[in-house]
Structures are given as C-alpha cells and as structure tokens.
Amino acid sequence: MARGRENALRRVRGIRLVAGALALGLGLAGLAACGSDEAPAGGGDGKLKIGLAYDVGGRGDQSFNDSAARGLDKAKAETGIETRELEASPGETDSAKEDRLRQLADGGFNPIIAIGYAYATPIGKVAKDHPNVKFAIIDDYSPGTDDGPNIANLTFAEHEGSFLVGVAAALKSKTNKVGYVGGVNTPLLQKFEVGYAAGVKAAKPTATVEVKYLTQPPDMTGFNDPAKGETAATGQLDAGADVIYAAAGGSGSGAFKSIKSKGKLGIGVDSDQYNVPELADVKDVIMTSMVKKVDLAVYDFITSVKAGKPISGNKVYDLKSGGIEYATSGGKVDDIKAQLEEYKQKIISGTVQVPSKK
Structure with missing residues (x-):
C-alpha cells in the first residue's frame, strides 16, 4: 500500500516536471518571437529577399538607376534571390520615400538597398525601427542621419x-x-x-x-x-x-x-x-x-549579406579600387x-x- 502511494507520487512529480519544461520552452519561444518579427537576411534555404528602392527615373534611365539594376540582375542570375523594385516619383517628399522603405521592410525584404542620396533621412529612420534588417544607401554618408549599425554607405569618388x-x-x-x-x-x-x-x-x-x-x-x-x-x-x-x-x-x-x-x-x-x-x-x-560602378557596389553588398558578412559603414569606391573608371x-x-x-x-x-x- 505504501509502495503504491510512493509510485503514484513519482508519476505526479514526473508530470509536473514535463509540464514545467514545456511551459519554459514555450516561454522562451515567445520571447524569441517578440525579439524580432523581421525576416532574417537569407532564410533556411539560403535565399535572399532583396528590396531595391530607385531614385527618380528608375530602371530604364540609361544611367545611374540602370547601373544599380545591373548589379541586382547579376546577383539574381548567380544566386537564388527574390526581388522587389520600387521607384521614386518626381517631387515626392521624404515621407513618401520613408513609406517605400517601410513597405519593403514590412514585406519581409532583407536586405534593402536605397539608390540615391535623397533617401538619407528616410533610411536612417526606417533602419532604427528595423534593427534586424540590413540596409544600404548609394551615394550618401551623413553621420547622425544614415550611419546606423545596420546601414552600409556605398559612396564614390x-x-x-x-x-x-x-x-x-x-x-x-x-x-x-x-x-x-x-x-x-x-x-x-x-x-x-x-x-x-x-x-x-x-x-x-x-x-x-x-x-x-x-x-x-x-x-x-x-x-x-x-x-x-x-x-x-x-x-x-x-x-x-x-x-x-x-x-x-x-x-x-x-x-x-x-x-x-x-x-x-x-x-x-x-x-x-x-x-x-x-x-x-x-x-x-x-x-x-x-x-x-553602382552595379559593383550593389552586387558587393548583396553578396556580402549572403555570405553572412555584410558591409557596414562607409565604403568608398574610387579609381584605385576600380569603382570609378572612364570608358x-x-x-x-x-x-x-x-x-x-x-x-x-x-x-x-x-x-x-x-x-x-x-
């Protein structure tokens, strides 16, 4: 009789331990989920979802934006990536640019590349609100504005x-x-x-x-x-x-x-x-x-993120590095x-x- 009660108590304690472990596991999972609701830069299959925000003129401007597009296309051809491209409108406000970047970040795109200095203030704000998303901006490095820890500033000589x-x-x-x-x-x-x-x-x-x-x-x-x-x-x-x-x-x-x-x-x-x-x-x-060579900068940034070693801070492309040339x-x-x-x-x-x- 005493032995029966002892076995019963052991079973109860075992059930309590299992339940406690489950609760702890669920709690930790909940904390992890609360810590980041953003997509990592590359999923479990190693693929990236890349968002690119063009300056005025967009893809097809025969110049600056098209160079950025070539870098994106090269990375896309070489690796399995999903992309979304959005374009600025003439005369739009910083708020419109900020909304465009937020649309990409909220859509799970990571990394996100902004083409042109006009995105300086908007990218600084959006990057602060999405600390786990990697951002890059072409043509601007403004300390205190767009120099966050998750921002790469890709500039040229x-x-x-x-x-x-x-x-x-x-x-x-x-x-x-x-x-x-x-x-x-x-x-x-x-x-x-x-x-x-x-x-x-x-x-x-x-x-x-x-x-x-x-x-x-x-x-x-x-x-x-x-x-x-x-x-x-x-x-x-x-x-x-x-x-x-x-x-x-x-x-x-x-x-x-x-x-x-x-x-x-x-x-x-x-x-x-x-x-x-x-x-x-x-x-x-x-x-x-x-x-x-905006195409080179865009390509370098994408491949750096894919490799798990994203470019950060100000990187200058000049004659010496091959980022500038004459045709x-x-x-x-x-x-x-x-x-x-x-x-x-x-x-x-x-x-x-x-x-x-x-």
Whole structure:
C-alpha cells in the first residue's frame, strides 16, 4: 500500500516536471518571437529577399538607376534571390520615400538597398525601427542621419573620374570651350562639376567651362527631363562649347540629341553610355563616359549579406579600387589614352589631388 502511494507520487512529480519544461520552452519561444518579427537576411534555404528602392527615373534611365539594376540582375542570375523594385516619383517628399522603405521592410525584404542620396533621412529612420534588417544607401554618408549599425554607405569618388573626362574634353576641344550640364544643383553634382573643371584646367589651363544645372532642389526633375537637357546643351553649343559632359541622368539623352545635331562631342555619366541600347541613335557622339560602378557596389553588398558578412559603414569606391573608371568604347579616346592613363596613375598614387568641393 505504501509502495503504491510512493509510485503514484513519482508519476505526479514526473508530470509536473514535463509540464514545467514545456511551459519554459514555450516561454522562451515567445520571447524569441517578440525579439524580432523581421525576416532574417537569407532564410533556411539560403535565399535572399532583396528590396531595391530607385531614385527618380528608375530602371530604364540609361544611367545611374540602370547601373544599380545591373548589379541586382547579376546577383539574381548567380544566386537564388527574390526581388522587389520600387521607384521614386518626381517631387515626392521624404515621407513618401520613408513609406517605400517601410513597405519593403514590412514585406519581409532583407536586405534593402536605397539608390540615391535623397533617401538619407528616410533610411536612417526606417533602419532604427528595423534593427534586424540590413540596409544600404548609394551615394550618401551623413553621420547622425544614415550611419546606423545596420546601414552600409556605398559612396564614390566621382570627382576623380570626372577629372579624367575633363582632361579628355580639354584635349579634344577645338574651341577651347567645354560645357557641363548637371541634373540638379546639389553638393553631389557639384562634386562632378569641380572634378571635371579641374581636369579641363590641368590639361589646358586656358580652356573655359560653361556650367548649367537643369533644376534647383527640391525640384529633382532635372534627372529625368530630356527636353531640358536638350535646351541646356543647345545653349552651351551655341555659345561655342564643342564638348559637353552631361551628368544629368535620363536628361542626358536630350543633351546628346542636341550635341549630335550640331556635330559635336558628348561625355556620358555613371554607365558606359556608348553601349546603352536606348542611346544607340546618339552613340556616335559619346566619346567617353565617367563610369561610376553602382552595379559593383550593389552586387558587393548583396553578396556580402549572403555570405553572412555584410558591409557596414562607409565604403568608398574610387579609381584605385576600380569603382570609378572612364570608358573607351567607340575608340574616340584611343589617341589620348596614354595621357589619360598617366593622370589616372597620378591620382591613384596621390601625386595629383583632385578637389571635390567648390
């Protein structure tokens, strides 16, 4: 009888221990669930869900955004990833950009890449609210704004590449006057302008540079208005310029149209625009392009996240790292390539210091 009661007590204690263990396990699971409601960067199958937010013009701008798209496409072709691409609208507010990034984060996309400095403030806010999502922003590093622990700042030494195409413009100019058409008058585009002007003056001190910006902030339509690009280029050509550097995104197509009509030379930006299919009708006037390898930066970031070692902080792509280059497609700078390469090596070695600000 005593032995029976002892066995019964043992069974009760066993049931209580099992129940306690179950409760503890459920509690820990609940805590883990509360700790993060966000998708990890890569699921159990190793696949990523990548969100990409374009700047104005989006995929198909023949320049900046298209370069980013190439990096995404390359990663997609090589690895099993799901993607979603969203595009900014001309004149939209920071709130609209913030909503776009939140839409991607809430949709389980991780990592998320924002294309363009205009996302600086929005990405800083969204990244704080989604600490387990990896973010990257192209073209901006603003401490206190978009420098969070889960943000990669992928920036470029555009002034170095612009210096080289400035040298090319000066050497090819017959009138001693060249032009610069910028999309929007921002510090970033001024960086292109300053580097370009420095290159022109280095190669030909007596040359002059005509400068025209299509719009002023906050009007960002200067990156996607070919008609304005055509008008600006026509004005510079009529004033005597015979080579124009069009750093204006999708508006550059209009500038090249005008340049072709006048039988002069143009310089592309971001992509090797001589090889852009949409610009086939004007490719014969594009003598070179300042190639900014946004595709490389996007690809590097995606592969770093997939490898479990995401890029963080500010990473600068310059001439030395191969993130900036000048294009030789079409053969129009073959005769001056030795001089361009000489300046390139001087910049890489530090012998030539290229200014980046006015």
